[in-house]
């Protein structure tokens with residue numbers, strides 16, 4: 001039995017789909033089902049799930065074999081003015097989840113972010129590169145990483161970045177919506193990263209757990225790299241729209257409350273060292289993902305479409 005904390009979010013929804021396809025038992029919990037800021041609430045949710053697991057009981061002392069923490073405060077800009085609230089979820093909540101997973105003998109997976117780094121490195125960040133966050137959100141996620149590793153040295157901390165998927169507001173959906181509203185767009189061209197489909201990350205997490213690889217830091221992003229501008233142009237090209245409608249601007253021309261890493265590119269040595277292939281090239285994966293992500297967009301009412309600010313607001 002798997003327990004997905006934050007199982008209602010964008011990544012959580014794709015984990016649900018991947019686990020369903022794989023025929024695995026799981027329970028997906030949102031904040032209304034289990035507030036991870038409350039240790040007793042996490043204990044109660046995991047223990048109820050474990051009791052319901054019935055014959056799975058032999059897999060772990062409680063029947064719960066894996067706990068994945070996808071729950072987070074992900075509003076990067078809002079965290080600048082609400083760091084304590086973000087800390088309560090991203091650090092205290094993450095610790096609570098790790099503590100309970102350890103107590104019941106379950107493998108723990110915690111999802112973290114490129115924002116733990118300073119964004120100033122040349123080349124890809126290695127898993128052991130020192131954390132040096134430049135934003136409130138990044139500080140809370142670093143605290144979460146440390147708290148998780150202290151509570152459960154066998155935990156997997158999977159850092160990801162630039163996520164998009166069917167189940168949440170994200171850059172792909174924003175670009176497709178704006179393409180229908182404006183003739184031309186301006187998009188930041190001096191930040192590099194790896195657009196990553198939540199479905200691919202979900203599959204990677206399942207492979208990691210199944211491998212029984214040692215705990216530690218792993219980087220769950222697509223291969224290759226591009227800028228937000230390059231990402232937007234590829235979304236346009238794959239959608240049959242003219243990429244020349246997307247014009248480059250600099251970070252300086254698009255000020256945001258939270259500082260974005262100029263370099264968000266993450267290296268994949270840890271996955272390679274345990275014999276797990278990283279996610280394939282971002283552009284190839286975008287071509288596969290786009291029908292699923294844009295289908296959801298065309299089905300959405302205007303009221304549920306993401307706001308312009310969603311484009312680079314999530315971490």
Ligand SMILES: NC(=O)c1ccc[n+]([C@@H]2O[C@H](COP(=O)([O-])OP(=O)(O)OC[C@H]3O[C@@H](n4cnc5c(N)ncnc54)[C@H](OP(=O)(O)O)[C@@H]3O)[C@@H](O)[C@H]2O)c1
Pocket residue numbers: 005006007008009010011012029030031032034035036037069070071072073074089093111112113114160161162163164168314315
């Ligand atoms: N999105 C990105 O581009 C990105 C980039 C790098 C890293 N990450 C990391 O990837 C992970 C998943 O992100 P995502 O984009 O899937 O997030 P998301 O769509 O914003 O979902 C967040 C989830 O957290 C839950 N949650 C919020 N507060 C909670 C609380 N107090 N107790 C329990 N659950 C709570 C939400 O539940 P309800 O909806 O039920 O309230 C929701 O299920 C996070 O750790 C995030 O930091 C994301």
